[in-house]
Amino acid sequence: xxxxxxxxxxxxxxxxxxxxxxxxxxxxxxxxxxxxxxxxxxxxxxxxxxxxxxxxxxxxxxxxxxxxxxxxxxxxxxxxxxxxxxxx
Numbered sequence: 208x209x210x211x212x213x214x215x216x217x218x219x220x221x222x223x224x225x226x227x228x229x230x231x232x233x234x235x236x237x238x239x240x241x242x243x244x245x246x247x248x249x250x251x252x253x254x255x256x257x258x259x260x261x262x263x264x265x266x267x268x269x270x271x272x273x274x275x276x277x278x279x280x281x282x283x284x285x286x287x288x289x290x291x292x293x294x295x
Contacts, residue, residue: 224294232283232291240295244275248290254282 218225224243241258247269254265258277265285266274281291 227292227294230281230291230293232281232286234283237280238278238293240293242276242278242293243295244273244293245278245281246273246292246294247271247288248292249288251287251289252285253288253291254285256280256282 216222220243226240228239230238230245237256245253245255247253248271250268250270252265252267253269254263255276255278256263258279261279263282269288278293281293
């Protein structure tokens, strides 16, 4: 059995993510869980709905790497970034 020395600590927004899933962009379906951050594996445009606002925004030419954005949807239309992983 693996020991988790941090299991008694409450996770905060600065804590490492504990869950993740590959993102399949969709114009009609939300993510199953709002993200704490997205990892972009291939640069491009990224159209998302923000958790706090709920309106679509397109990040133009978002680079490869970690992006601490809380989103509820990653759109297929207008998204050219690829290999996206949501963490929470």
